[in-house]
Amino acid sequence: MMKEKMLNWVEERFDLSAIRHLTREKTVPVHRYTPFYYFGGLALFFFVVQIVTGILLMLYYKPTGENAYESIRTIMTQVRFGWLIRSIHVWGTNLMMLAVLLHTFAKYFLKAYRKPRELTWISGFFLLVLALGFSFTGHPLPWNEFAYFAAKIGTASIGSVPLVGPWLLEAIRGGQGVTGNTISRLFALHVVVLPLVTIGLVILHLLFVQIQGSSVPIKVKPVGEIPFFPNFFLRDLRVWMGALIVLVGLATFIPAELGKKAAQFASAPAGLKPDWYFLPMYQILKWIPSTILGISGELIGIGLISTGALLILVVPFLDVKASREEESTWFTVIGVFVLFVFMLAITIYAKLY
Amino acid sequence: MRKIITIILVFTALAVYQNVHAEETSCQACHAKLNGRLSEPVTQWKNSVHHQAGISCTNCHGGDPAARSESSAHNEKTGWIGKPGPIKSVRICGNCHGNELFMKKFDPNARTDQLKNYLTSNHGINIMFKKDGKGATCVSCHGAHDVLKAMNPQSHVYPTRVVETCAKCHADKKLMAKYGISGNEVSEYKKSVHAKALYEGHDLFAPTCNDCHGNHGAVPPKAASIEDVCGLCHALDQKLFNESPHKAWKESGLRGCMECHGNHAILKPTDAMLAPGKGICLKCHETGEKALKTMNTMYSTLTGLKRKMENTKKLVDTASEKGMPMDDALLILQEARNSYIKSHTAIHKFNAAYVQQTAQGAFKEVIKAQKIAHARIAEIKKRRAFFYWFGAVIILLILLLSIKIRIMVKKKKRLP
Numbered sequence: 001m002m003k004e005k006m007l008n009w010v011e012e013r014f015d016l017s018a019i020r021h022l023t024r025e026k027t028v029p030v031h032r033y034t035p036f037y038y039f040g041g042l043a044l045f046f047f048v049v050q051i052v053t054g055i056l057l058m059l060y061y062k063p064t065g066e067n068a069y070e071s072i073r074t075i076m077t078q079v080r081f082g083w084l085i086r087s088i089h090v091w092g093t094n095l096m097m098l099a100v101l102l103h104t105f106a107k108y109f110l111k112a113y114r115k116p117r118e119l120t121w122i123s124g125f126f127l128l129v130l131a132l133g134f135s136f137t138g139h140p141l142p143w144n145e146f147a148y149f150a151a152k153i154g155t156a157s158i159g160s161v162p163l164v165g166p167w168l169l170e171a172i173r174g175g176q177g178v179t180g181n182t183i184s185r186l187f188a189l190h191v192v193v194l195p196l197v198t199i200g201l202v203i204l205h206l207l208f209v210q211i212q213g214s215s216v217p218i219k220v221k222p223v224g225e226i227p228f229f230p231n232f233f234l235r236d237l238r239v240w241m242g243a244l245i246v247l248v249g250l251a252t253f254i255p256a257e258l259g260k261k262a263a264q265f266a267s268a269p270a271g272l273k274p275d276w277y278f279l280p281m282y283q284i285l286k287w288i289p290s291t292i293l294g295i296s297g298e299l300i301g302i303g304l305i306s307t308g309a310l311l312i313l314v315v316p317f318l319d320v321k322a323s324r325e326e327e328s329t330w331f332t333v334i335g336v337f338v339l340f341v342f343m344l345a346i347t348i349y350a351k352l353y
Numbered sequence: 354m355r356k357i358i359t360i361i362l363v364f365t366a367l368a369v370y371q372n373v374h375a376e377e378t379s380c381q382a383c384h385a386k387l388n389g390r391l392s393e394p395v396t397q398w399k400n401s402v403h404h405q406a407g408i409s410c411t412n413c414h415g416g417d418p419a420a421r422s423e424s425s426a427h428n429e430k431t432g433w434i435g436k437p438g439p440i441k442s443v444r445i446c447g448n449c450h451g452n453e454l455f456m457k458k459f460d461p462n463a464r465t466d467q468l469k470n471y472l473t474s475n476h477g478i479n480i481m482f483k484k485d486g487k488g489a490t491c492v493s494c495h496g497a498h499d500v501l502k503a504m505n506p507q508s509h510v511y512p513t514r515v516v517e518t519c520a521k522c523h524a525d526k527k528l529m530a531k532y533g534i535s536g537n538e539v540s541e542y543k544k545s546v547h548a549k550a551l552y553e554g555h556d557l558f559a560p561t562c563n564d565c566h567g568n569h570g571a572v573p574p575k576a577a578s579i580e581d582v583c584g585l586c587h588a589l590d591q592k593l594f595n596e597s598p599h600k601a602w603k604e605s606g607l608r609g610c611m612e613c614h615g616n617h618a619i620l621k622p623t624d625a626m627l628a629p630g631k632g633i634c635l636k637c638h639e640t641g642e643k644a645l646k647t648m649n650t651m652y653s654t655l656t657g658l659k660r661k662m663e664n665t666k667k668l669v670d671t672a673s674e675k676g677m678p679m680d681d682a683l684l685i686l687q688e689a690r691n692s693y694i695k696s697h698t699a700i701h702k703f704n705a706a707y708v709q710q711t712a713q714g715a716f717k718e719v720i721k722a723q724k725i726a727h728a729r730i731a732e733i734k735k736r737r738a739f740f741y742w743f744g745a746v747i748i749l750l751i752l753l754l755s756i757k758i759r760i761m762v763k764k765k766k767r768l769p
Contacts, residue, residue: 076678084736231761238754245747252740255676 023229028214029222033110037214037232038239039103044202045240046096049247050134053089054191061141063187065180068143069261076258087251093135095247097277100131108315108335112215115323118316120208123201125313130198135275137190143183145269148262151186152178154274157285160298177264218325276351280343281305283350312339378418379426380410397498402505406459413437413445439480439490443471446491467491470570475532477570487528494518494568510568512557516542519562538562541617549621560586579616580609593701598644612636622697624659627652650705654712658693661719662686668726675733682725689718 010016028037060079062071075082104124107113113121140151155178159169174181216222226232274282284305288297311318321328385395398404403412411418415432417425427433437445447468449455456463471477471491479488494510495501501508509518516539522528526536542548542562550559565574565582574582584591587610594600594609613633614622626633629649638644666686673679692715699711 073678226765231758234754234758234761238751238758241747241751241754245744248740248743252736253676257676258678258680 022210024227026210026213026228027225028228028232029216030224030226031216031220031222033217033220036106036110038236039099039106040209041236042239042243043096043099043103045243046092046099046247047198047202049092049244050089050096051195053085053092056085057089058191063141063183065143065183068141068180068183072142072144073258076256083255084248084251087255088247090256091247091250091254093138094275094277095243095250097131097135097275099243100128101277104128105335105340107215108339109332110215110217111319111322111328111331112217113316113322114215114218114319114325115316117208117212117215120205120212121316122313123205123208125309127198127201127205129309130194130201132277133194134190134198135277137186137194139275140178140186141183141190142259143262144259145262145266146259146272148178148264149268149272150274151182153272155182157298157302160296160302162299179264218322218327273350276347279347279350283346286350378409378411379420380414380416380418383423383426394498397496401496401498401500402502403500408449412449413442439486439488440484442492442497443468443477443480443490447471450491467569470567474567474569474571475573487531489522489571493522510563512559512561513551515561515563516548523562538617541615545617545619546621547619579611583610589698590701593698597701597703599703607637624652624655627655627700644703647703647705651700651708654705654709655693655696655700658696658712658715658719661716661723662689662693665689665719665723665726668730669722672726672729672733675730677729677733679726679729682722682729685718685722685725689715689722692718 007016028034057075060071060075060082062068072086075086077083079085107121107124136154139154140147155169155172158172159165161168170176172182172185173179174185273279285298285301288301288304290297292300315331316323319328319331322331381395384392386392394410398410403409409418410416411432414437415434416427417431417433420426420428420431425431427435434441451465451468453465456465472481476488476490476493479485480490494515496509499509503510505511506513508514520539523534524536524539529536547560550556551561563571564585566572580591580594590610599607613626613636614620625631627648629645629652632645632648632652634644634648638648669679669682669686672682692711696708696712696715699708702708
């Protein structure tokens with residue numbers, strides 16, 4: 001009774017038909033690939049976890065060269081549940097990247113990018129880039145030895161971008177070298193710029209999904225459909241709760257490390273490698289010689305990686321067969337060997353050697 | 354025109370030849386063409402500090418560097434002396450190296466007391482006064498032609514090479530027997546903690562032969578000076594030793610530090626040196642003496658502290674492996690370790706109460722670190738217990754949700 005009264009009160013002032021439509025009319029097709037629909041929701045769940053834990057960390061974190069490391073130490077040792085929040089934030093990054101990559105692979109192999117969902121794919125691609133950007137800008141913030149060299153090496157590659165590289169490098173570093181200024185700048189990007197852009201793009205991405213509904217793979221006939229609310233949402237919720245157990249378990253049993261405070265003149269610690277999701281890029285740059293025919297190897301590497309990324313971005317326009325609802329075996333084969341097997345192999349190789 | 358060019362070219366070539374020839378003395382020009390030991394000096398000298406300083410062959414050997422034939426170059430009228438003998442070579446070196454005004458042209462801080470010191474050494478006495486011709490001269494250690502500054506890593510007297518240089522004579526048992534020296538000194542030194550620091554730890558300040566025996570004025574330290582020699586580095590040990598009941602050792606004819614630690618084969622001291630029934634004190638003291646009671650007490654204090662430190666380190670490592678930040682405890686343990694080292698130094702006072710008092714500081718630090726480690730391990734258990742409860746609640750919720758989903762599916766199936 002009370003609920004109805006409240007809804008009527010809102011209804012008289014705002015048109016809630018779109019939300020009513022979402023809750024009553026939105027359905028999810030049921031077929032053998034339906035479980036793949038969970039990955040997108042899972043990535044969203046981890047993103048929300050990152051926002052919540054990020055806000056909590058911001059209450060104590062101080063983004064300056066002098067205080068960053070000490071504030072993280074305070075969070076880890078003095079603040080009640082600070083260790084848990086930071087560890088969840090650190091593990092959340094890894095699990096979010098995993099969910100985002102699985103979501104991308106699933107959508108690629110199910111050819112969900114085909115007409116009319118090209119823009120959903122493109123917005124999703126940029127969300128993947130933004131997720132990498134979050135990691136890139138967040139990793140140096142604890143200002144420990146590992147973070148310092150990650151920032152130094154990571155930002156150095158920006159410098160080899162043609163024309164704007166040196167300017168961009170100085171803009172991100174806040175000077176020639178990696179200093180306290182770099183932390184302030186990366187922090188601003190990490191907590192203001194990237195979240196604003198990401199939230200906007202997530203809304204757009206979800207809007208596309210909402211308008212066009214879930215994609216059904218080529219030549220797959222759904223056996224039926226289930227309402228999104230509450231049926232699919234409850235299933236989503238169940239997956240999220242499972243993910244939460246994994247996340248808290250990892251944070252409890254393998255808490256985030258604090259490391260040693262960054263020292264500008266110290267030598268790089270042994271075995272310094274980027275996070276696993278940056279390993280393919282790292283390995284490619286490592287393999288390329290320092291110069292090829294007088295051109296900087298780093299520049300060639302960045303060029304190759306950018307070309308690969310561009311090809312992934314324009315896949316909906318390249319895969320003409322899929323847009324005609326025909327099987328495009330070649331894209332599946334390329335996907336299996338280039339996107340999955342090669343990336344997995346290069347990641348494992350880079351991790352081990 | 355062609356003729357003029359040819360003449361110019363011929364004269365230019367001659368001028369260049371003359372110029373090259375003028376820089377090179379006849380000593381180098383001839384000896385470089387010879388074989389083996391007669392040509393080696395040229396190469397060696399070219400890389401030496403003497404070549405850098407412009408000191409040439411004739412400065413030591415005499416002769417005429419501008420001569421065109423061997424007979425005129427090696428003419429005694431031009432002061433040629435050939436290969437100088439031991440006494441002469443010392444004097445030749447001393448001529449320059451004992452001349453302050455000359456040496457300061459090259460280095461304002463150059464030493465000029467080498468010859469003076471050498472004459473006080475056993476090497477110098479044997480060569481210059483006893484004239485036995487067997488002692489070491491300047492060239493025996495520094496080389497004749499390949500003389501380098503002492504801190505040049507290629508020099509024969511560089512810290513990592515000087516032991517081998519001394520070993521050339523001192524490892525020769527037959528030669529050493531004449532002087533009442535065993536000839537085992539070098540091999541014993543190589544087993545020592547000092548050699549380990551030098552060769553394995555690459556510590557150039559680690560003592561080598563010349564740090565204890567002197568270099569130019571090399572003498573074996575007498576019983577009275579051993580303690581002072583060791584005290585140059587081990588100052589606190591020396592101070593405590595002088596405060597100990599052993600301070601009267603000089604009168605008893607004992608040789609200070611050497612009595613317990615040896616001389617060349619000085620091994621890393623361990624607690625076992627104080628072990629009841631086996632300790633080093635038993636060398637002089639007899640069962641039932643008060644000194645052995647002191648030894649036993651010092652042993653139990655030090656080994657007790659060591660055990661406690663090791664156990665605490667294990668606890669700290671356990672907490673660290675489980676993800677707890679333990680650098681505060683590690684820092685305290687490091688301080689405890691420093692106090693532990695001080696407790697070892699305290700032994701030299703041979704006063705059990707003093708050792709216990711010094712070790713007390715370390716004990717306090719270890720207990721502090723132990724408390725931190727216990728608290729962190731308890732915190733780990735608490736965190737894990739929290740997770741088990743949290744996990745159980747979430748799993749229960751997942752089960753309830755699954756039941757709800759199943760009911761919804763069944764309801765839908767029942768609908769027409």
